[in-house]
Amino acid sequence: xxxxxxxxxxxGYCSRREAEKLITLGQVKVNDKLITELGFKVEDEDExxxxxxxxxxxxxxxxLLNKPRGIVSTTKDDKGRKTITSLIDTxxxxxxxxxxxxxxxxxxxxxxxxxxxxxLTNSKNKVEKTYVAKITGSLKxxxxxALKNGVMLDGVKTKKAKVKIKKYDKKTDTSIxxxxxxxxxxHQVKRMFEKVGHKVLKLKREKIAFLTLExxxxxxxxxxxxxxxxxxxxxxxxxxxxxxx
Ligand code: URA
Numbered sequence: 001x002x003x004x005x006x007x008x009x010x011x012g013y014c015s016r017r018e019a020e021k022l023i024t025l026g027q028v029k030v031n032d033k034l035i036t037e038l039g040f041k042v043e044d045e046d047e048x049x050x051x052x053x054x055x056x057x058x059x060x061x062x063x064l065l066n067k068p069r070g071i072v073s074t075t076k077d078d079k080g081r082k083t084i085t086s087l088i089d090t091x092x093x094x095x096x097x098x099x100x101x102x103x104x105x106x107x108x109x110x111x112x113x114x115x116x117x118x119x120l121t122n123s124k125n126k127v128e129k130t131y132v133a134k135i136t137g138s139l140k141x142x143x144x145x146a147l148k149n150g151v152m153l154d155g156v157k158t159k160k161a162k163v164k165i166k167k168y169d170k171k172t173d174t175s176i177x178x179x180x181x182x183x184x185x186x187h188q189v190k191r192m193f194e195k196v197g198h199k200v201l202k203l204k205r206e207k208i209a210f211l212t213l214e215x216x217x218x219x220x221x222x223x224x225x226x227x228x229x230x231x232x233x234x235x236x237x238x239x240x241x242x243x244x245x
Contacts, residue, residue: 001041010114012058012093027051060113062229063088065221066213067108073099085110088221097121098184106205107213119236123159123183127235130180130207131189135198138168138175143196151195158192159183174201209235
């Protein structure tokens with residue numbers, strides 16, 4: 001069972017917010033019955049019509065992009081900056097899974113599959129994202145411990161992280177640090193380092209779960225293989241638990 005607005009958004013028809021509008025405006029029918037209630041739940045086999053036209057599930061596509069600096073990772077930008085979806089050649093309505101900041105580079109998945117996006121962004125599924133950060137100064141043992149055990153962001157402690165110091169450059173007083181997190185709060189890595197007194201000068205995401213930047217230069221992208229998509233789906237802990245019941 002899934003909420004009607006989520007089901008519409010996941011089909012690739014429009015965003016969840018737009019789907020909510022369609023429902024409240026009385027433009028959506030489920031099994032030929034008008035539904036205006038936002039919490040309405042639907043099953044896979046239910047027939048959804050928008051303005052009396054059957055909602056079909058769009059072909060699902062998955063891309064892995066090496067995002068360059070100077071691109072916003074939203075589908076629209078009110079400042080008119082170049083968006084991440086403009087880098088991908090497709091007519092389908094794709095969106096990025098999670099976000100990378102304007103000045104952050106590296107791996108990002110783009111898809112029109114809302115279900116996979118939900119799996120990858122739900123911290124319960126513990127999907128590891130590995131970043132390499134260039135930071136000011138050098139990490140003291142207590143700062144390293146704090147990053148690993150969690151720091152307070154917005155009143156909530158970040159989940160345990162893996163942190164490795166790769167290099168310290170005495171001349172510039174900067175360090176290269178690898179950090180692996182399972183969450184995706186806004187500007188999380190930058191804010192975590194800031195909390196322990198270091199500014200992030202450069203940030204690159206090098207890994208998402210088992211996916212790496214291998215063979216992808218900046219701005220380059222490739223489709224995910226079916227095997228990779230299945231492997232990403234298998235990260236969904238809720239399905240494993242459901243099967244156990
Ligand atoms: N953490 C950040 O601070 N920025 C990003 O772009 C990604 C993670």
